[in-house]
Amino acid sequence: MQTLRRELGALGWLLRMAVAAAVVGALYKEMQQPPEKRTWHGQLLNVVPYDFRMPTPARIMRGWWDTGSNRLFNPQPFGVGWVLNLPVAFRAVQRMRGAAR
Numbered sequence: 001m002q003t004l005r006r007e008l009g010a011l012g013w014l015l016r017m018a019v020a021a022a023v024v025g026a027l028y029k030e031m032q033q034p035p036e037k038r039t040w041h042g043q044l045l046n047v048v049p050y051d052f053r054m055p056t057p058a059r060i061m062r063g064w065w066d067t068g069s070n071r072l073f074n075p076q077p078f079g080v081g082w083v084l085n086l087p088v089a090f091r092a093v094q095r096m097r098g099a100a101r
């Protein structure tokens with residue numbers, strides 16, 4: 001049990017460090033731009049989305065509750081990374097439950 005707790009602790013530390021590195025990288029990318037060209041949103045290494053603009057209700061809903069999309073993960077409405085598109089996740093769980101019967 002202690003070994004599992006130690007391994008999960010190490011994994012948690014690695015995930016926290018990866019998120020911190022992504023935040024620092026995204027801020028560094030924006031600060032390299034002249035002030036008039038800074039958008040505070042984009043992609044880090046053309047993979048990881050980031051958005052440091054003030055979140056709006058529309059962006060929050062589009063991130064967490066985009067019923068018109070089939071993507072399981074959407075860009076984070078504020079910060080770095082992705083969020084789970086809940087309607088798609090619910091449909092996937094329903095399909096799995098239906099297939100299990």
